Amino acid sequence: xxxxxxxxxVLALVVSxxxxxxxxxxxxxxxxxxxDSGRRSIYCLAAILTVAMAILEVAFIRNDFSYxxxxxxxxxxxxxxxxxxxxxxxxxxxxLLWVWLLSIWASVATFITRNRLRDIxxxxxxxxxxxxxxxxxxxxxxxxxxxxxxxxxxxGAGLDPLLRNPSMLIHPPMLYSxxxxxxxxFAFAVGALVVRRVDADWIRVTRRFALASxxxxxxxxxxxxxxxxxxxxxxxxxxxxxxxNAALMPWLISxxxxxxxxxxEKRGMLKIWNASLVLGASTLAIVGTFLVRSGVLNSIHAFxxxxxxxxxxxxxAAMTGGSIYLVVSRREVLRSEHTLDSLFSREAAFLxxxxxxxxxxxxxxWGTFFPLISKAVTGTSAAVGPPWFDRYTVPLALILVLLSxxxxxxxxRRGSLANIRRSFLLPxxxxxxxxxxxxxxxxxxxxxxxxxxxxxxxxVFASVGQEFWRGWRVRRATASESPPVALASMVRRNRRRYxxxxxxxxxxxxxxxxxxxATFEHEQTLSLQRGQSVRVGAYTMKYVKATGSVVTDPxxxxxxxxxxxxxxxxxxxxxxxxxxxxxxxxxxxxIVPGLVVASLISGDAVDQIGLKSSWRRDLWAxxxxxxxxxxxxxxQLPEESxxxxxxxxxxxxxxxxxxxSLAYYLLRAIVAHYVAYPPPASxxxxxxxxxMWIWIGGLIVLLGGLTAIWPAPSxxxxxxxxxYLARVAQELGRA
Amino acid sequence: xxxxxAALxxAALxTFVLWALxxxxxxxxxxxxxGDSDARRALESAKEAKYAEIRDNETDHRTGKLSDDxxxxxxxxxxxxxxxxxxxxxxxxxxxxxxxx
Numbered sequence: 124x125x126x127x128x129x130x131x132x133v134l135a136l137v138v139s140x141x142x143x144x145x146x147x148x149x150x151x152x153x154x155x156x157x158x159d160s161g162r163r164s165i166y167c168l169a170a171i172l173t174v175a176m177a178i179l180e181v182a183f184i185r186n187d188f189s190y191x192x193x194x195x196x197x198x199x200x201x202x203x204x205x206x207x208x209x210x211x212x213x214x215x216x217x218x219l220l221w222v223w224l225l226s227i228w229a230s231v232a233t234f235i236t237r238n239r240l241r242d243i244x245x246x247x248x249x250x251x252x253x254x255x256x257x258x259x260x261x262x263x264x265x266x267x268x269x270x271x272x273x274x275x276x277x278x279g280a281g282l283d284p285l286l287r288n289p290s291m292l293i294h295p296p297m298l299y300s301x302x303x304x305x306x307x308x309f310a311f312a313v314g315a316l317v318v319r320r321v322d323a324d325w326i327r328v329t330r331r332f333a334l335a336s337x338x339x340x341x342x343x344x345x346x347x348x349x350x351x352x353x354x355x356x357x358x359x360x361x362x363x364x365x366x367x368n369a370a371l372m373p374w375l376i377s378x379x380x381x382x383x384x385x386x387x388e389k390r391g392m393l394k395i396w397n398a399s400l401v402l403g404a405s406t407l408a409i410v411g412t413f414l415v416r417s418g419v420l421n422s423i424h425a426f427x428x429x430x431x432x433x434x435x436x437x438x439x440a441a442m443t444g445g446s447i448y449l450v451v452s453r454r455e456v457l458r459s460e461h462t463l464d465s466l467f468s469r470e471a472a473f474l475x476x477x478x479x480x481x482x483x484x485x486x487x488x489w490g491t492f493f494p495l496i497s498k499a500v501t502g503t504s505a506a507v508g509p510p511w512f513d514r515y516t517v518p519l520a521l522i523l524v525l526l527s528x529x530x531x532x533x534x535x536r537r538g539s540l541a542n543i544r545r546s547f548l549l550p551x552x553x554x555x556x557x558x559x560x561x562x563x564x565x566x567x568x569x570x571x572x573x574x575x576x577x578x579x580x581x582x583v584f585a586s587v588g589q590e591f592w593r594g595w596r597v598r599r600a601t602a603s604e605s606p607p608v609a610l611a612s613m614v615r616r617n618r619r620r621y622x623x624x625x626x627x628x629x630x631x632x633x634x635x636x637x638x639x640x641a642t643f644e645h646e647q648t649l650s651l652q653r654g655q656s657v658r659v660g661a662y663t664m665k666y667v668k669a670t671g672s673v674v675t676d677p678x679x680x681x682x683x684x685x686x687x688x689x690x691x692x693x694x695x696x697x698x699x700x701x702x703x704x705x706x707x708x709x710x711x712x713x714i715v716p717g718l719v720v721a722s723l724i725s726g727d728a729v730d731q732i733g734l735k736s737s738w739r740r741d742l743w744a745x746x747x748x749x750x751x752x753x754x755x756x757x758x759q760l761p762e763e764s765x766x767x768x769x770x771x772x773x774x775x776x777x778x779x780x781x782x783x784s785l786a787y788y789l790l791r792a793i794v795a796h797y798v799a800y801p802p803p804a805s806x807x808x809x810x811x812x813x814x815m816w817i818w819i820g821g822l823i824v825l826l827g828g829l830t831a832i833w834p835a836p837s838x839x840x841x842x843x844x845x846x847y848l849a850r851v852a853q854e855l856g857r858a
Numbered sequence: 859x860x861x862x863x864a865a866l867x868x869a870a871l872x873t874f875v876l877w878a879l880x881x882x883x884x885x886x887x888x889x890x891x892x893g894d895s896d897a898r899r900a901l902e903s904a905k906e907a908k909y910a911e912i913r914d915n916e917t918d919h920r921t922g923k924l925s926d927d928x929x930x931x932x933x934x935x936x937x938x939x940x941x942x943x944x945x946x947x948x949x950x951x952x953x954x955x956x957x958x959x
Contacts (some may be wrong), residue, residue: 127864131871138875145879159882167875174871239899324900327907389911534923535914536932542923595923617917 125218128269139256175282189275198281222258246314282487301340309405356730369411391460402446528583553585622831671794671799682707702733
């Protein structure tokens with residue numbers, strides 16, 4: 124079947140190239156049949172790549188280790204769910220996932236526009252197929268997921284234990300969906316600029332794709348943060364890692380675009396700005412894809428050094444150069460149709476929000492690429508750390524949160540000072556009340572930033588709450604509906620507006636969680652013996668007993684051995700909860716003859732944190748059982764002397780299965796010894812307030828995004844259209 | 859057996875691709891109204907956006923963000939813009955436009 128997969132990839136490349144040529148030829152010569160054939164290439168690409176994905180996925184599920192990618196990233200001991208997701212843990216598999224998702228979303232866009240934007244579509248199709256051709260070229264000539272080894276190894280290396288986390292199952296598809304969704308607005312922007320048709324029609328058609336990209340990228344970023352919090356054992360959710368930043372940058376630019384595009388739709392303004400944002404966000408998405416694969420920057424999330432850097436640099440250069448050329452050469456048709464009516468309008472607030480978002484993106488870009496910039500200038504690579512990022516991003520984030528309360532409270536086009544005073548009275552009172560409340564519980568001198576953020580968040584809650592209240596009251600007055608029905612129909616009739624407001628609420632909630640947890644966190648990293656206690660903030664954590672298991676990993680990650688601890692947490696003598704952190708030990712590959720027991724546990728060791736989470740605070744614990752540090756990967760191997768003695772008891776003359784049975788038996792004995800006489804273990808213990816608000820804020824943002832993206836019911840559209848048609852017709856009669 | 863399935867899969871893919879890509883040439887569909895249809899869709903889309911803008915303006919007024927004077931002035935302007943779009947749509951329908959629908 125691997126041969127069929129390879130043929131499918133070659134066919135995908137041929138179809139992509141054919142589609143580009145057919146669409147461009149059809150556009151140049153006015154041949155609709157050629158354009159249609161080019162458009163259909165996108166459907167064919169999706170079908171072919173779906174077959175390729177299915178072939179590879181079946182190979183993973185069936186443990187077909189003749190495929191190199193399966194042998195390198197899966198194994199018979201990898202649980203089925205993680206085997207199914209192991210496809211995108213390899214570079215070649217993730218590239219296939221990228222181009223497959225691209226082909227699916229491109230097919231949806233092509234279907235939606237089958238009878239629209241006919242002058243733009245051929246060029247948009249060519250751009251989308253250009254991406255398809257680029258990625259299938261990488262898969263055919265550079266890094267094939269269907270490369271094989273004969274004879275096939277008996278077992279594979281297994282999925283990286285760090286990736287055996289539920290968040291990681293869906294994090295990559297979410298992130299790649301975000302990246303690939305934005306290629307749709309990019310392709311149509313290029314098409315619109317090529318044919319010089321820069322009205323808002325292409326924006327209206329592709330707006331939902333931009334919103335979907337923003338939504339999926341946001342979910343992907345948040346899932347990555349959760350994975351970091353649960354899996355990496357350092358207790359944080361954001362470390363300004365280059366790969367994290369690479370996903371955040373296009374998300375920030377697409378946030379700016381989703382706001383400023385409304386100004387173009389309504390006023391025909393900011394065309395150059397919007398075109399630049401679309402082109403920039405998509406280029407940044409490719410930069411993100413490149414960063415993970417090129418090895419140019421150190422990141423725990425990267426695939427490591429590879430040969431794909433140069434093709435990606437070429438693609439990024441082509442996208443950047445082409446974008447600049449198109450915008451500059453079309454600057455005449457991109458001129459604004461109107462000017463800003465008032466500085467107190469929603470347009471002005473959106474403009475300011477755009478400047479802050481782009482500024483934030485620039486700061487992150489500078490910090491992320493600083494190692495490369497410094498190396499180019501001084502010859503020495505120097506990196507900037509989280510404090511540098513915090514210094515510049517925190518003030519900008521504060522302004523953003525505040526603006527997310529300002530925007531909803533002012534009108535489009537004209538906002539008078541009197542109306543602004545009226546709209547801002549309640550939010551300002553809420554912010555003042557929050558300042559007084561914070562003053563009583565927080566030492567302001569040491570945490571002025573977080574208090575300002577709490578006030579800004581209170582401003583947002585009051586501003587958005589006031590908007591819902593006013594809208595609901597109007598709806599109640601005009602439609603005589605019951606309170607819940609009035610609220611639901613108010614949102615349903617203007618999903619974009621109220622969906623956006625819900626997103627603003629979610630962002631404020633999320634930032635409260637970030638600010639509080641970053642500022643008021645208490646952390647202790649120390650070695651504890653069984654029976655010892657330590658104070659972490661207001662909590663006392665006591666190491667009550669050691670735990671251990673062999674093969675039957677309580678976290679279902681496929682670890683051979685799991686060693687952990689039970690921690691009893693109290694506050695002022697009262698029981699609060701129990702934490703059960705553990706460390707999972709995975710087998711080394713291949714198993715070394717004479718060192719079978721050691722081989723079973725000397726692969727990677729991964730933290731499984733103990734967590735007690737509530738809306739008020741998180742109690743977080745990670746354990747590293749102490750022992751001899753393995754030179755290969757820095758893992759601390761506990762009970763090393765026992766392991767060595769156990770290996771001496773396993774006769775090398777035994778057959779493989781018998782050797783393994785004996786090794787597992789001895790390993791159980793070692794674990795039983797560890798549980799009975801545990802040596803000291805190293806703990807990282809954290810008490811952090813309001814972390815759950817980050818995830819709840821993310822869910823609110825998701826809800827708002829889904830509300831905004833959901834299409835209006837057609838019947839409602841019909842009624843609205845009929846009503847307004849009648850009114851405009853009335854105006855026509857008067858004219 | 860696996861080789862046979864692989865061969866059938868490749869054959870099916872090739873057949874599908876050839877069928878799908880050649881369909882527009884086989885159909886030989888003439889599409890003389892494409893330009894007109896695109897212009898109409900663009901105008902319809904602009905009209906919908908203008909109506910949404912009128913609706914937004916009304917919401918802003920009802921929720922107290924716009925004064926009566928500002929609302930009236932803006933509403934008048936937006937409706938005039940909507941009327942202009944309707945006129946352009948009517949022009950597309952008129953016999954002088956040369957469109958064959």
